[in-house]
Amino acid sequence: MRAKKEYLITKSLNNNVVIAIDETSKEEVVLVGKGIGFGKKDGKRVRLGEDEIEKSFSAFDEKTKLKYNQLVKDINRKVIGLTEEIIALAERELGPLNSNIHVALADHIGFALDRIKMGLTINNPFIYEIKALYPNEYGLGERAAEIIKDGLGILISESEIGFIALHIHSARQSKMVIETIKDTKFLKSLVNIIEEELSVKLDNSGLIYSRVINHLRASINRMEKGKYIENPLLDIIKERFSASYDIAKKIGVYINKEKNIFITDDEIGYMALHIERIKETTNYETKRVTD
Known part of the structure; x- marks a missing residue:
């Protein structure tokens, strides 16, 4: 026993x-x-x-403990309890999260529920990017919505599910939520460059969008960590897909300007392959725009 x-x-x-x-x-x-x-x-x-x-x-430090205790005084206890259930679920699925999530997520959910009660809605402009970049966290956001519905009888929107996912991802990376939002916004801006250069509009809920935005994230992460990969097809890509390669170079220049990260020719070559695939799947030759 x-x-x-x-x-x-x-x-x-x-x-x-x-x-x-x-x-x-x-x-x-x-x-x-x-x-x-x-x-x-x-x-x-x-x-x-x-x-x-x-x-x-x-594992609260004194500063976080003070914030948490204040939160317990200010927010409905049931909201704090449901938040802790959500965090426990997330850690069971994804591993340890930064302790700040105990304050940040409870505060967010409490504020979100207040908005819902007042009939105020908030739009999440990065919902498709969140689904593509952080699918595990988004799945947990959906399960969090069920916990909130079962516990409080309140339905939260897809946008709010996305925000919960951002909080979970930020806690996984020990980042502030605003940093995660900035990273997500930056990746979206890179896709916008491709769309503008090709005069196409990608289906942001589709597989192609998910592939290209995840590749861009992986490429930037590698460069930030100083990890370099070789592209054995680089010379062929430059010759056969020169237009796509030129667009990829523009993306590399933009990344360097905004983040001071140098993108190698090998990485640019892989980006060019994704751009070439976009051209094929969006019927680029006839400049067809898809919604």
């Missing part, structure tokens, strides 16, 4: 989440587990075994 530990519940957030004091370490912890908060009132002492606790979180 596994030993149980004693906890003093300071705040019961919902049936599955409590904030408690570990009576052994005297640390304040967030505990997530099925039914551990059911019928529990603030100030109650409970004994819980490891098998009853799905997630235990105590």
Whole structure:
């Protein structure tokens, strides 16, 4: 039989989440587990075994702890509880997340639900890019929407699901959400260059769009880390697909200007192949624009 530990519940957030004091370490912890908060009132002492606790979180620095405690005072406890369930789900699927997500995501969801209650909608201009670039995080955003619906009876929009995905991805990368948004916006601007050069409009929910934007992200990531790949087809690409190669060079110049990252000829060659594929699939020769 596994030993149980004693906890003093300071705040019961919902049936599955409590904030408690570990009576052994005297640390304040967030505990997530099925039914551990059911019928529990603030100030109650409970004994819980490891098998009853799905997630235990105590890695707050003092600054984050102050923000979290203020958030618990300002936001409906149920919202905090549901957020912790979402974070526990995300960490189970993706691994550890930056501790700032406990404050940032709860704050975002609380504000989003307030907007919904007031009948205010917000558009997410990067929803297709988020789906293409961060499919795992978007999938978790969809599951978060189900948790919110089941817990509060409130439906959140596709745009809000996208914002939750951004928060999860940012926490995976230990970035601020605004940085992730900037990165996403930048990648979208690179695709815009291709569209303008070819006078086409890509279906941003389609496979071609997903492929090219993910390739651009991977290429930039490699260059940022100083990882270089060889393109054995480079000379052939330059000769056979010279127009696409010229467009790819323009993208390389733009990346260098905006991010101070030098894109090698080998990488430009791979970009050119993607551009050539776009030309073929969008019927470029007749300048057909697809919606």
